Every structure is written in structure tokens, then in C-alpha cells.
Amino acid sequence: MATATFRIWRGDEKGGKFQDYRTEVSEGMVVLDAVLKVQAEQANDMAVRWNCKAGKCGSCSAEINGNPKLMCMTRLNSLPLDQPVTVEPMRTFPSIKDLVTDVSWNFRVKKGIQKFNPRKPDFPDGTWKMGQADVNRIQEFRKCIECFLCQDVCHVLRDHKKFDEFAGPRFFVHTAALEMHPLDTNSRTLDLKDKHNVGYCNITTCCRKVCPEEIVITENAIIPLKERVVDEYYDPLRKLVMKIFGS
Amino acid sequence: MAEYQTHPYDVLVIGAGGSGLSAAIEASAQGARVGVITKSLLGKAHTVMAEGGVAAALGNVDDRDNWKVHFSDTMRGGQYLNSWRMAELHAKEAPDRVRELEAWGAVFDRTKEGRILQRNFGGHRYPRLAHVGDRTGLEMIRTLQDHGIHQGMEVHMECAVLTLLLDSGRVAGAFGYDRERGRFLLFPAKAVVMASGGIGRAYRITSNSWEYTGDGLGLAYRAGAILRDMEFVQFHPTGMVWPPSVQGLLVTEGVRGEGGVLRNKEGRRFMFDDIPENYRNQTADNPEEGWRYTQGDKDARRPPELLTRDHVARCINREVKAGRGSPHGGVYLDISWIKEKLPNSVEHIKRKLPSMYHQFKQLADVDITKEPMEIGPTMHYMMGGIEVDPETQMSAVPGLFAAGECAAGLHGANRLGGNSLSDLLVFGKRAGHYAACFAKENGETRVDNAQVESTAREALLPFERGQKSGVEGPYQVQRDLQDMMQDLVGIVREESEMQRALTSLEGLRKRAAQVGIYGNREFNNGWHACLDLRNLLTVSEAIARAGLERKESRGAHFRDDYPEKDPEYAKFNLVIRQGSDGEMQIARQPLPPIPPELQQVIEEMK
Numbered sequence: 054m055a056t057a058t059f060r061i062w063r064g065d066e067k068g069g070k071f072q073d074y075r076t077e078v079s080e081g082m083v084v085l086d087a088v089l090k091v092q093a094e095q096a097n098d099m100a101v102r103w104n105c106k107a108g109k110c111g112s113c114s115a116e117i118n119g120n121p122k123l124m125c126m127t128r129l130n131s132l133p134l135d136q137p138v139t140v141e142p143m144r145t146f147p148s149i150k151d152l153v154t155d156v157s158w159n160f161r162v163k164k165g166i167q168k169f170n171p172r173k174p175d176f177p178d179g180t181w182k183m184g185q186a187d188v189n190r191i192q193e194f195r196k197c198i199e200c201f202l203c204q205d206v207c208h209v210l211r212d213h214k215k216f217d218e219f220a221g222p223r224f225f226v227h228t229a230a231l232e233m234h235p236l237d238t239n240s241r242t243l244d245l246k247d248k249h250n251v252g253y254c255n256i257t258t259c260c261r262k263v264c265p266e267e268i269v270i271t272e273n274a275i276i277p278l279k280e281r282v283v284d285e286y287y288d289p290l291r292k293l294v295m296k297i298f299g300s
Numbered sequence: 301m302a303e304y305q306t307h308p309y310d311v312l313v314i315g316a317g318g319s320g321l322s323a324a325i326e327a328s329a330q331g332a333r334v335g336v337i338t339k340s341l342l343g344k345a346h347t348v349m350a351e352g353g354v355a356a357a358l359g360n361v362d363d364r365d366n367w368k369v370h371f372s373d374t375m376r377g378g379q380y381l382n383s384w385r386m387a388e389l390h391a392k393e394a395p396d397r398v399r400e401l402e403a404w405g406a407v408f409d410r411t412k413e414g415r416i417l418q419r420n421f422g423g424h425r426y427p428r429l430a431h432v433g434d435r436t437g438l439e440m441i442r443t444l445q446d447h448g449i450h451q452g453m454e455v456h457m458e459c460a461v462l463t464l465l466l467d468s469g470r471v472a473g474a475f476g477y478d479r480e481r482g483r484f485l486l487f488p489a490k491a492v493v494m495a496s497g498g499i500g501r502a503y504r505i506t507s508n509s510w511e512y513t514g515d516g517l518g519l520a521y522r523a524g525a526i527l528r529d530m531e532f533v534q535f536h537p538t539g540m541v542w543p544p545s546v547q548g549l550l551v552t553e554g555v556r557g558e559g560g561v562l563r564n565k566e567g568r569r570f571m572f573d574d575i576p577e578n579y580r581n582q583t584a585d586n587p588e589e590g591w592r593y594t595q596g597d598k599d600a601r602r603p604p605e606l607l608t609r610d611h612v613a614r615c616i617n618r619e620v621k622a623g624r625g626s627p628h629g630g631v632y633l634d635i636s637w638i639k640e641k642l643p644n645s646v647e648h649i650k651r652k653l654p655s656m657y658h659q660f661k662q663l664a665d666v667d668i669t670k671e672p673m674e675i676g677p678t679m680h681y682m683m684g685g686i687e688v689d690p691e692t693q694m695s696a697v698p699g700l701f702a703a704g705e706c707a708a709g710l711h712g713a714n715r716l717g718g719n720s721l722s723d724l725l726v727f728g729k730r731a732g733h734y735a736a737c738f739a740k741e742n743g744e745t746r747v748d749n750a751q752v753e754s755t756a757r758e759a760l761l762p763f764e765r766g767q768k769s770g771v772e773g774p775y776q777v778q779r780d781l782q783d784m785m786q787d788l789v790g791i792v793r794e795e796s797e798m799q800r801a802l803t804s805l806e807g808l809r810k811r812a813a814q815v816g817i818y819g820n821r822e823f824n825n826g827w828h829a830c831l832d833l834r835n836l837l838t839v840s841e842a843i844a845r846a847g848l849e850r851k852e853s854r855g856a857h858f859r860d861d862y863p864e865k866d867p868e869y870a871k872f873n874l875v876i877r878q879g880s881d882g883e884m885q886i887a888r889q890p891l892p893p894i895p896p897e898l899q900q901v902i903e904e905m906k
Binding site for chain 2 (some may be wrong): 065079080081082083086092093094097098099100101102103104105106107108109110111112126128149150151153155156157160163164168169171174178179180181182183184185187188191192195196197198199227231234236237
């Protein structure tokens with residue numbers, strides 16, 4: 054049976070280093086299989102976060118040969134195995150141990166986004182009428198599995214560390230799903246402008262490229278939100294009208 | 301006593317899947333101070349994996365549907381060992397729970413009239429499953445999560461429970477640890493809702509993730525609760541079989557609901573060969589009728605691929621054993637054939653089954669719009685679990701409630717697809733409600749320091765043992781347990797094999813008591829695996845003992861040595877409790893009499 058080397062980052066918030074593990078690999082294996090095999094056979098105490106192993110829960114995010122990916126959906130046959138496969142944690146978030154990072158910031162950000170607030174039901178049984186065409190757009194956003202790979206590659210977070218001012222692509226997708234929900238009555242535009250600073254995003258589309266659910270984050274979620282902010286707060290014509298006639 | 305980080309609550313919910321979140325939302329709504337513990341991050345629990353849909357007799361697609369039909373479908377599927385009262389409550393309340401989800405922001409697929417769309421599923425007479433493509437579970441858990449975080453509950457992510465605390469027989473909270481830092485945590489509580497999910501990791505081939513080690517069952521059993529129906533383990537007929545690394549991964553029943561058919565290597569639709577008597581009236585007798593059913597023809601009867609899961613799994617098992625299987629030990633599930641019927645079949649399949657398309661394309665290099673899938677049975681769901689009061693979901697331990705997969709009763713001998721998601725909503729809410737009431741009516745509890753101290757000491761033993769050389773780690777023990785259960789207490793069972801399983805469990809228990817681990821307490825998966833072994837061993841023993849005791853074949857429990865149903869065994873559930881000597885005790889508990897009006901509903905729907 055063939056073998057391959059996995060260069061896995063071992064360490065914690067104080068620091069760490071890559072360590073090489075050689076293990077047998079077989080047809081159809083994904084990176085997570087190899088990592089769990091190393092854990093079971095050579096490094097019982099290695100920290101790995103995973104759950105569904107089917108690309109549905111978004112737990113096993115990591116950087117594989119430098120690319121942000123789900124370990125469970127990265128086939129070994131998509132990687133050059135004649136050289137070591139590097140596996141390291143998402144670097145944007147604080148390290149806990151080995152491949153596990155502290156992603157709790159994301160959960161705090163979500164709590165700060167205004168919740169869904171529906172209009173009055175259309176029918177006496179408490180339900181609404183919505184056509185499939187009305188929900189197609191937000192169903193795309195609701196595919197998000199919260200793997201936070203988009204947050205991991207976003208340079209506003211990764212390089213500029215704007216964790217206190219910027220919500221990041223995941224939460225623009227979340228906000229877009231709420232804002233474009235046919236039943237929702239809240240407006241989150243002011244928050245997008247001042248609290249979550251959607252303006253910091255300069256649409257490099259890095260987030261969209263790594264999304265395992267292939268959500269078109271930049272074009273379908275972020276740009277429309279930016280347009281809403283602009284329409285509401287930066288429309289020159291509207292400004293002029295307001296100036297002349299008062300607000 | 302050592303100082304531990306302490307989080308007191310009125311209601312402590314253990315588990316943050318669909319039932320845990322439903323319970324937490326409802327308990328919060330009742331004004332209780334609520335804490336939620338989850339082994340993983342919020343939103344990652346197994347509910348996220350549910351694909352096909354949530355069963356509720358909304359009647360949006362077929363107005364002949366109503367709670368009575370759903371009730372009788374559920375009872376028939378469970379071979380009448382279900383708690384009739386739970387099946388009744390479930391059928392009556394599920395529609396409201398689904399509507400509630402919509403009010404909290406869930407976006408189900410729509411009918412042409414703009415209502416919630418419903419699809420066909422095994423064992424359900426009418427199209428009943430509200431769904432979102434094949435990612436219904438994700439929609440549900442995200443809706444509950446996003447609604448729940450604004451209701452005031454506190455969520456403790458990546459924490460596990462070591463023991464339930466007791467105060468003079470009443471539950472008094474829980475003691476556990478946080479996985480990230482390895483610190484012990486104390487959760488004094490007036491009421492506890494167990495919502496820990498399943499036991500899949502007791503088997504080698506399973507759709508369940510590492511988390512499902514039967515924690516709730518083990519914890520409740522040791523606290524004095526009763527386990528029931530433990531012989532009924534559901535093997536989902538369609539799990540992936542190739543490549544080896546994804547063996548067991550679920551392939552939604554929705555594939556068959558959309559017209560997918562099962563074939564053996566000879567190309568034969570073998571499901572037509574074996575249609576059980578009690579389903580004959582409802583089942584198509586030719587492929588054409590079956591196809592019409594999946595396309596919404598109300599006069600057609602369902603194809604045999606949509607018979608109950610226990611039956612379909614056994615038929616697949618039989619084909620494979622008879623040498624008529626596919627190259628990797630499964631059979632073929634084909635949805636691509638519908639191109640004969642639908643001109644735009646490729647787009648249709650991608651739209652109806654997006655994550656199945658994705659899963660096979662990415663993990664197995666199979667394009668399901670063009671070629672058949674290879675599938676085989678995979679351990680999927682535990683019908684048995686903690687016995688609860690049907691109204692309140694309280695267990696035999698005062699103040700300890702249970703809901704969802706870890707509770708027993710609704711599904712009897714076999715669960716219908718789609719009934720687990722509605723189970724979570726209906727009984728999660730009920731458990732949360734009555735737990736909050738219990739907390740209001742009963743005062744503070746006292747923490748037993750001795751119990752806490754001895755639990756903490758015991759939990760750290762694997763580190764001490766790990767210091768010595770030549771000590772076994774937890775993973776091999778877990779693996780051997782899974783192999784043993786798969787081989788000896790699997791889909792088809794018999795006396796001598798299950799006896800061997802019990803003997804084998806003795807040995808595994810001794811090994812589990814000696815496993816050691818190295819490294820520190822911070823996010824040490826190996827240490828966690830050591831601690832999970834005890835619960836896995838408890839549920840495995842319960843399954844084997846109950847399997848031995850039920851000398852007949854019914855629902856998911858099939859015995860080669862007793863292949864027929866025995867009417868004597870239709871009269872009781874098997875219950876298991878811990879004896880005062882610590883040994884497992886099993887007993888036959890007569891079914892409560894069903895009220896005549898419900899019996900009449902069942903007769904009318906036959």
C-alpha cells in the first residue's frame with residue numbers, strides 16, 4: 054500500500070511547529086481520513102475538530118498545502134503525494150491546540166445581528182404565501198455550513214485584524230439572507246454601514262473562491278448589501294433633495 | 301472540594317441538536333434560566349445531516365392527509381410497539397411545530413400555490429415531508445440556532461458531561477469538562493433535559509459522527525432511568541459503500557422519493573420480489589405505477605423502494621449475501637434512469653438532490669445524473685432510549701427529561717423517515733416546557749461534593765495510566781467494539797452470536813478500564829475517547845441483552861433463528877435498568893391499553 058507524509062502543525066497559542074507523520078494511504082481517502090489515522094495510530098492527543106465527514110457541518114476547516122479547505126472534502130488524489138501534505142489550522146483565528154482554533158468570535162458576531170422579524174401571517178393558521186421564485190435567492194445563502202473558511206481568507210480579518218469593526222463574509226451572507234427574506238420587516242442597513250462596516254470589503258472575491266458550498270458570496274450577497282447602504286446613505290441626488298427640502 | 305467553574309441554571313439542556321435547541325427555546329420562553337451544553341460547536345449536531353425532510357400532516361400537497369393518517373402510519377411503521385400517546389401527540393402537533401419554524405425564518409421549498417411543499421417518503425401514505433432540497437436538517441438546526449441565541453439561553457460549546465448529579469433521587473445538575481481547555485465544570489440545575497442524540501459509534505458502519513457514543517443513555521441509566529426498546533437499531537438502507545473512507549455516509553431516502561430505484565447486479569428491481577403482507581394494499585405492483593406515485597399521481601401506490609427502512613435494508617442485505625451485489629458489496633441505487641421520463645432530468649436531479657450530487661461527485665467520482673450509486677445499509681438511528689412519560693418527557697428520575705433520539709417511545713420497532721425531525725420539534729418543545737415547570741415547582745438542589753470529587757478523580761485516571769509503558773490507547777478498543785457489534789449484533793442476529801457479544805463485552809470492558817492517554821488536558825481527543833468508552837459499552841450491552849430477550853423478528857430487530865413475528869411479543873416492550881448490584885436487569889413491560897377511538901383509527905387506515 055502506498056504511503057504519504059503529512060506535515061501537521063502541532064502546538065498551541067504559545068507557538069508550535071510542523072511535525073511529519075508517514076502513514077498508509079488508500080484509494081478514495083480524504084485528508085481528514087489521513088489525519089484521523091495519524092491520530093489513532095501515532096498521535097492520540099492530537100487535536101482535530103470534525104463531525105459529519107460529508108461536507109455538511111463545516112467543522113473540519115483547515116489550511117491544506119496553504120489552501121483553506123474542509124479536510125473531509127479534500128481527496129488525496131487531488132494533491133501531489135510525492136511531497137509532504139501540509140495541514141495547519143485556520144490562521145486567522147487564535148490557536149487552541151494543533152488543528153483546532155478558537156472560532157467563538159464568529160458566534161458573538163452573529164448574536165449582534167438583528168434577528169428575523171416576520172410580517173403578520175397571511176393565513177389564519179399562522180403561515181405565509183411565498184413562491185419558490187421568491188425564496189430561491191436566499192436559499193442559496195442558507196446553504197452556508199458556517200465553516201468560516203471565508204472569514205479565514207478575508208484580508209480585513211486575516212491581515213488587518215478588524216475583528217471589532219467588521220463582521221466578515223459569513224455574516225454578510227447571513228445578513229443578506231435576512232434582508233432579502235420575503236417576510237422580514239427589519240432593516241439592517243445602518244448596522245451594515247456603521248457597526249459591521251461592509252464598506253471595508255473591497256470585493257477581492259477571496260471568500261467566494263473558498264466557499265465549499267459555492268455560494269457566490271461577493272456578487273450575490275455583499276455587493277447587493279453595499280448597494281443598499283449606498284442607496285440609503287450616499288445617494289448624491291437624494292442628498293441634494295434632502296439639502297434643499299430638509300429631511 | 302476543589303473549586304470548579306460553576307454555572308447554575310433552572311434548566312440544563314444536554315445536547316444542542318434539534319431537540320436540545322427546541323427544549324432550550326421553550327424553557328427560555330417559560331422564563332427559566334437555561335444553559336445548553338454541546339460536545340461540538342453550535343450548529344454542528346447530527347440534525348445538520350438530516351436530508352429528506354420533516355414529517356407533518358400539513359396536507360399542502362394532498363389534502364387527504366391529516367393527523368390520523370400520520371398517526372396510523374407511524375404505528376404501523378413501529379409495528380405497534382410505539383407509545384400510542386406519543387404517536388398521537390406527535391401526529392397532532394407536528395404541523396404547528398413546522399409552521400413555527402417558518403415563523404422563525406426557515407425557508408422550505410414551496411408549492412405552486414406558495415405553501416410549504418411536501419414530498420413522499422418511505423412508510424408515509426401521502427406526500428408529507430416539508431423539506432429544503434436535501435438539506436432540511438441544516439435549515440432546521442440553523443433556524444433553531446439563530447432563533448435560540450436571541451432567547452437568553454447560555455450555550456457552552458465543546459463541553460461534555462461525565463455524570464448527572466443526584467440529590468435524594470432527584471436530578472441536581474451535571475458535572476463535566478470543557479473539551480477545549482480540559483477544565484472541569486459544575487452545572488447545578490433544578491431540571492435537566494437530556495437531548496444527546498444517538499449511539500451510532502457503537503457500530504463500524506454508521507452514518508453518525510464521533511459524537512454519538514450514547515452518552516445520554518449511559519448517564520441516565522446510571523442515574524436510575526429506564527432504557528427501553530434497546531433491541532431496535534435502525535440500519536438505513538442506503539449508505540455509501542465506496543470509497544472505504546466514506547463507508548456508511550448517508551444517501552437520503554429522498555433519492556427514492558424522487559423516483560430512484562434499487563437494482564442488483566443483474567439489473568433486477570428486486571424490491572418487487574418481497575412486499576410484506578401489511579403493506580401490500582399500499583404498494584405498487586409494477587414499475588410504471590411506482591413512477592407515477594413519485595410524480596404526485598394520487599391514484600398510484602408507492603413503489604416498493606419506499607417500504608419501511610428495516611425491510612429495505614434486509615432486502616439489500618439478502619441480495620448482497622446471495623452474490624447479486626455490486627462490486628464493493630452493495631447494490632445499485634439509480635436516479636439517472638429518470639432521463640427516460642423527464643427531458644431535463646440532469647437539472648431536475650441537481651435541483652432536487654443537490655447535496656447528493658455534490659457528495660458523490662466529490663467523494664466517489666460518480667455523477668448521479670448519469671450513473672447509478674453503489675449503496676448498502678448503514679447504522680443510522682436508535683429507536684430505543686430513555687423511557688419517558690409521553691406527556692411531559694420526564695424519565696423515571698424526577699427532574700430528568702429526555703427528548704429526541706436519546707428518548708424512546710415514539711418510533712417503536714422501526715422509525716419512519718422524516719419522523720425524527722418532527723420528533724425533535726414536538727418532544728423537544730414538550731420537554732423544555734415541562735422541565736421549566738418542574739424547575740418552577742421544585743426548589744434548589746444540593747450538589748453532592750463526594751460524587752463530584754470521585755467523578756473528577758476517575759476522569760483523570762487515563763492520564764495516570766498513560767504514564768506507564770505499553771498501555772493501550774482508546775482507539776483500538778473502540779474499533780474492536782464497533783467490529784464486534786457490527787458482526788454479532790447487526791442487521792441479522794441470532795442467539796449464539798449475541799451470547800458471544802456479551803462475552804466479548806466483558807473483555808472489552810476490562811480493556812476499557814485500563815486505557816491510557818498521553819499529552820495534556822487541552823483539546824485531547826484521545827482523552828475524550830477514553831471517557832466515551834463507558835457509555836458505548838453500556839448501550840452495546842443493552843442492545844445485545846434486549847436482542848437476546850426478543851425471540852422473534854419485528855421491525856428493525858431481525859433474528860435468523862426466529863424469522864417470524866410472534867404475537868406474544870407484540871404485548872410488551874423490553875425495559876432495562878441498573879440493579880442495586882450494578883448489573884443490568886431486563887424485564888418485559890406490558891403495553892398500556894390503547895383507547896378504542898385510536899384503535900379504530902388504526903383499523904380504518906389498514
